[in-house]
Amino acid sequence: MIRYGRLVIVGPPSRSYTGFGRHVSVRCDCGVVRDAPLRAMKAGTLKSCGCLRGAVTAERNRRHATAGGEAVRRTPEYRSWSGMLERCNNPNSRDFPNYGARGIVVCERWRDFKLFLLDMGRKPSPDHSIDRIDNSLGYEPSNCRWATHGEQARNRRGNRLNSEAAKVLRHLWPISSPARRRALMGLFGISQATLSVVGRGLSWGGR
Numbered sequence: 001m002i003r004y005g006r007l008v009i010v011g012p013p014s015r016s017y018t019g020f021g022r023h024v025s026v027r028c029d030c031g032v033v034r035d036a037p038l039r040a041m042k043a044g045t046l047k048s049c050g051c052l053r054g055a056v057t058a059e060r061n062r063r064h065a066t067a068g069g070e071a072v073r074r075t076p077e078y079r080s081w082s083g084m085l086e087r088c089n090n091p092n093s094r095d096f097p098n099y100g101a102r103g104i105v106v107c108e109r110w111r112d113f114k115l116f117l118l119d120m121g122r123k124p125s126p127d128h129s130i131d132r133i134d135n136s137l138g139y140e141p142s143n144c145r146w147a148t149h150g151e152q153a154r155n156r157r158g159n160r161l162n163s164e165a166a167k168v169l170r171h172l173w174p175i176s177s178p179a180r181r182r183a184l185m186g187l188f189g190i191s192q193a194t195l196s197v198v199g200r201g202l203s204w205g206g207r
Helices: 038-043 053-063 078-089 111-119 147-156 163-172 180-189 191-199
Strands: 008-012 022-030 034-036 129-130 144-148
Touching: 022 038, 053 144, 078 111, 111 144, 129 147, 144 147, 144 180, 163 191, 180 191
Parallel strands: none
Antiparallel strands: 008 022, 022 034, 129 144
8 A cells, every 4th residue: 555645646637638747546535535646745735635735724723923924924925825726735726637647746945934025026917927937847936936927928929948958058067158148048038047957868768
């Protein structure tokens, strides 16, 4: 019997999840049987069918009450942080298939709102939302920024990186020349942060 938190693997999934990683059928300690992404369970970000949500939310609110209580929970930064955790951790979230089911996780540091706010700062404007610079990576300080919808759209359209280009970047790394870095960023339509994580083998299949 293989267990992850409250979930026990009981067999193959009920349907195909092509493009979303390996899934298995699990039974929660509360009795619910459902499909779940194996990667998220192994990473420790998925521990129940969702029945822990109420308990986790209550504990989260209690922990952050000292940081301003209800006033903090009404801030746009808190709502962004809470939504980020929701779509990565809660299988009942409508956005979970595009985040948690794909193995997109929130780093351990950012499970604390105060540390998230310390790293990200306040939103520059109501039009800004949290943006992952490299969509193959999760939510962590080196891969996130506040960006407008237009900036996020331009970033997705301009990115011309593929597995072959990533091999070239890893071969060239480290790239000490600022001019050469700017040239490669322009060539592939990527940011400096993406150039760094790909060059170091932290995405696109590693070294």
